[in-house]
Amino acid sequence: MGTRVSRRALGISSVFLQGMRSSAAPVLPRARDRTAGHGAAAGMNSCLMEYRDKVRALEQLNQQLEEQIRLCLDRKASSAGAWGPLRREWEDVYRQVSEAILDNARLMLQTENVQANAEDFKERYENEQPFRKAVEEEIGSLYKVIDDANLTKAELEEQMENMRVELRHLEQNHEQDVRVLYSQMAGREVDEPDAPIETSLDQILAYIRSHWEKVTERNRAETDSYQLECKKRGLENSLGDARHWHDMELQNLGSVVAKLQAELVDVHGEIEQQRRDYDTLLSNKQRLEQEIGMYHGILDGEESRYQPGETA
Numbered sequence: 001m002g003t004r005v006s007r008r009a010l011g012i013s014s015v016f017l018q019g020m021r022s023s024a025a026p027v028l029p030r031a032r033d034r035t036a037g038h039g040a041a042a043g044m045n046s047c048l049m050e051y052r053d054k055v056r057a058l059e060q061l062n063q064q065l066e067e068q069i070r071l072c073l074d075r076k077a078s079s080a081g082a083w084g085p086l087r088r089e090w091e092d093v094y095r096q097v098s099e100a101i102l103d104n105a106r107l108m109l110q111t112e113n114v115q116a117n118a119e120d121f122k123e124r125y126e127n128e129q130p131f132r133k134a135v136e137e138e139i140g141s142l143y144k145v146i147d148d149a150n151l152t153k154a155e156l157e158e159q160m161e162n163m164r165v166e167l168r169h170l171e172q173n174h175e176q177d178v179r180v181l182y183s184q185m186a187g188r189e190v191d192e193p194d195a196p197i198e199t200s201l202d203q204i205l206a207y208i209r210s211h212w213e214k215v216t217e218r219n220r221a222e223t224d225s226y227q228l229e230c231k232k233r234g235l236e237n238s239l240g241d242a243r244h245w246h247d248m249e250l251q252n253l254g255s256v257v258a259k260l261q262a263e264l265v266d267v268h269g270e271i272e273q274q275r276r277d278y279d280t281l282l283s284n285k286q287r288l289e290q291e292i293g294m295y296h297g298i299l300d301g302e303e304s305r306y307q308p309g310e311t312a
Contacts, residue, residue, distance in 0.1 A: 090302060097295040104288045111281045118274050125267060135260055142253050149246050156239055163235060167228050174221045 100288055100292050107281060107285050111285060114278050114281055118278060121271060121274055139257060153242060160235055160239060167232055170228055174225050177221055
């Protein structure tokens with residue numbers, strides 16, 4: 001471009017010179033016209049001087065333009081020589097930015113997957129809430145049943161203790177009655193030889209009646225004692241069954257409560273792990289976005305830095 005400008009400038013100067021020559025050729029006075037006067041010669045000389053000054057000014061302007069064109073070409077050549085490393089650096093930065101964009105897209109995909117998993121876990125957690133509440137209510141009702149069973153057990157134990165005390169009193173009374181009867185019967189048998197031989201029928205019947213009444217009373221006391229013993233054994237068996245049922249219920253409830261607590265701990269652990277993974281991915285995403293913004297700033301700075309050179 002500089003060569004074209006210089007040739008154009010030289011062509012302009014040559015055109016001016018040719019025009020000056022062509023215009024100056026007919027003006028020059030011939031030998032036969034020298035007598036026409038020195039006024040016309042002086043006018044022509046002044047015109048020639050003006051044209052010569054113009055030609056010199058144009059030549060100086062042409063030299064200045066050629067110098068500026070040469071400097072511009074040298075500057076472009078130097079900038080073109082330095083563009084290679086900058087281009088390689090720019091390509092490296094562009095490749096890093098592309099890789100960062102791909103990594104960001106990958107992380108965004110992972111983040112979306114984690115968010116989807118978190119939503120699934122959240123939905124599962126929300127779906128499990130009614131079951132959890134139902135199980136908690138059932139556990140609460142079972143605790144109430146356990147409390148009622150404990151109260152019933154305490155009442156039964158109290159009744160058993162009262163019945164044992166009553167049974168001991170009955171046994172003591174029965175033993176005392178038996179001793180009294182035995183002592184009375186023994187006294188009557190001892191006293192019978194001393195009894196008068198001549199007795200009336202009424203006395204004999206009264207004696208027999210009293211004897212059989214005592215025997216009947218003793219049998220009744222023994223029967224009552226046997227019934228009380230049977231009742232005691234039945235109550236003891238009922239108490240043993242109640243204790244066994246109570247222990248089995250406590251074991252079942254303990255296993256159910258332990259299982260539910262373990263499931264609740266696992267759910268809380270999974271939710272906490274998902275939250276930590278989501279926070280980590282979010283921080284990585286923000287860091288990559290900052291790095292990508294920094295790379296874009298560097299690229300914009302490089303483009304704005306070399307934009308004036310390309311424009312020139």
